[in-house]
Amino acid sequence: MHSNRSGRRRFLKHGAVLAALAAGTPDLAAGQSEVPDTPTPEAHPKGVLTYGERSRFVNSGRGFKVGISHMTYYTPLQDSAGIITPAPLHFMQAHFARLPEIDPEQHRLTIHGMVDRPLSFSLEDLKRLPSVSRVHYLECHGNSSYNDHISPRVDDPRVGLPVQSIYGLTSCSEWTGVPLSVLLKEVGLQKGASWLISEGADAEKWHYSLPLEKALDDVMVAYAQNGEPVRPEQGYPLRLLVPGFEAPYSVKWLSHIKVVDRPYMTRDENGNHTTVRADLGGKSRWYHWEMPQKSVITRPSAGLKLPGPGFYEITGLAWSGRGAVHRVEVSTDGGRSWKDAKLQAPVLRKAHTRFTLDWTWDGEEAVLQSRCTDERGEVQPSLAELNRHWDIISGPDHPEKKQRPFHVNAIQPWRVEKDGSVYDAMFS
């Protein structure tokens, strides 16, 4: 797992090159600044838009919750198509109201600790190094917790329809960056190194422990999302991208990586981010990082209304932090029978997978739900199955609505009533 053995390829071979990199003077990607500033539509007599706009008839937007210490945006999944989430609609949660505004020319990523050669990289340094682009989803580990099913019949106009307000803390993008393994080879890992502490340049200095084994696997230091620089909300100019793990591992505004020999159990990893487990005798489990297999029907979903009997395509998204989605089944009769849904190709690992099923609605009450099986054979559980194995604290308002805030992946039923109205049927 350590990279300081000889024979490994290194990309920065000479002290001189390192010095040039560290000086932050490269012009290679300065093309951006050589292109004239984006003129505003008003500035040009013919309405030139060097950065295009949506139709004025399109108003789909993120739902949001603004708290004292949290700012949360929800992806409008009911309007989603395919597997790519546009960057402006990606979910976001920050633990402060004001986003960091980072000048990329001043920003550095410093890798230090148990390494042979501590190094600082500018954004332009990183763009010279070998890159990788992959489509991956991110998901808040608190997505679709029981408490998000606030009321089965009322949607909050601020946060959007239920599929958005319950499930909207997951989004999927094509991310581009430098494999973290490349950077760790450059700095040279010392013997005994086994964990990393990654830290953001935000006011809180968000920091999180990451096992070295994962860091050397599929983690990247991302500078682009869907073909553009990573957005400020997503960590501009640099974000650690840790595929399949709880989103907080993907540290935004990444500024430091310290190589260490143990997890730090940092402030950000404490209480809020541990999971109480029945199968561990009520103990909390730390470093429960992999997100489980999951799926949800996005259309039809609660808050929408079917105009009448007839043909409908049922469509939704499935994903697993363990790898690829292997199968999605859909039931239109509350789970009595299941049919295999069609999966949109290509099915990518640790990415959203779009599924569809043809359905002809006969006008009677129907309960629609989907069930995902991932490449390891893990099957998405029902609410009852999940509760049986995992939870210990019952919530106040429903015997099955327990206070399980994290890693909730129960099958989601949507009930279609005779008038075509669709409701959340998880707890009713």
Next chain:
Amino acid sequence: MHSNRSGRRRFLKHGAVLAALAAGTPDLAAGQSEVPDTPTPEAHPKGVLTYGERSRFVNSGRGFKVGISHMTYYTPLQDSAGIITPAPLHFMQAHFARLPEIDPEQHRLTIHGMVDRPLSFSLEDLKRLPSVSRVHYLECHGNSSYNDHISPRVDDPRVGLPVQSIYGLTSCSEWTGVPLSVLLKEVGLQKGASWLISEGADAEKWHYSLPLEKALDDVMVAYAQNGEPVRPEQGYPLRLLVPGFEAPYSVKWLSHIKVVDRPYMTRDENGNHTTVRADLGGKSRWYHWEMPQKSVITRPSAGLKLPGPGFYEITGLAWSGRGAVHRVEVSTDGGRSWKDAKLQAPVLRKAHTRFTLDWTWDGEEAVLQSRCTDERGEVQPSLAELNRHWDIISGPDHPEKKQRPFHVNAIQPWRVEKDGSVYDAMFS
């Protein structure tokens, strides 16, 4: 090729359902309008952005040309990453200065002509039908014509760096829509039907002939691009998406498809869109629709400057209208030797493919170029090879710069000079 034989699956089985669809009253996707209007950042005290923004340090934008009858935008390929082009940076060419502004509730797609049941579909009707999402590139058949190499050493500040101004009329998105074959089954093709004439709702009523064989293959009526409604520039609310063909076949603001028994050689298909060929004795070739194998290095490319010797990743894009990219080779010595570049997975058919190659620059003059081979074994030609087989009219300013406006896929050399400056070396 005809779909009115019995036994074929149809999704709209009853006159009653068709009537309901035609009435344009479905509410299924009305969720959009049930979500409150996107508040402007100013409207909310805490700066809520339901539709996110770029960093103020990012100003990459499309180059543009505004003519009397043309409005053209170029994708800034020098800033591209991965294979997805963000919708606001997708290239665009319209033959009028003002884009149609279409109310989706009023818009209909009517399919008529040699059909059993002429039908009109609203946007919401289409969203009920079986959908498909695929990543495809579009390319103007005039992209990278010889005349775009205006001057090998000067870039036009309006249209951007050379790789943008020469090659920027290609972009790649995840498109979602209804397979055209599904709609043609609904209307029922009559005997003898062999071509379609598709028409837009723009002021010019852009219309183009499409062979039925292609229509029944991989064409879709697209309503979404990269997970959002298709942008006004790209044909909101509906665009015909004809993968691999010259972009004008992908008719925007699609309003009518007439099923006919021959190509119409419409106004939009005449002179401007035919190709004069030496191998046909100087005759023009009509319906030369498939775009050829092609590639270009996007970084380093002309207008950028390498800060000094050392390691660089060479990266670029390759594509073919015939299917998948099979191989990309890169030369750093002007074509004397070639190395296989790494292709970013997944390699998708009729889509941009990102390639990369590690390179250590020794500080001497170097000529970088890429060569694409597609799944049919077609190899991207050099300028000399292309001219030998295809062109008949020499341009005035360079013996090899012939007036070949369409389907130019010659290998693009970029010359790196000793000071790190990069220039267009196609004609110098």
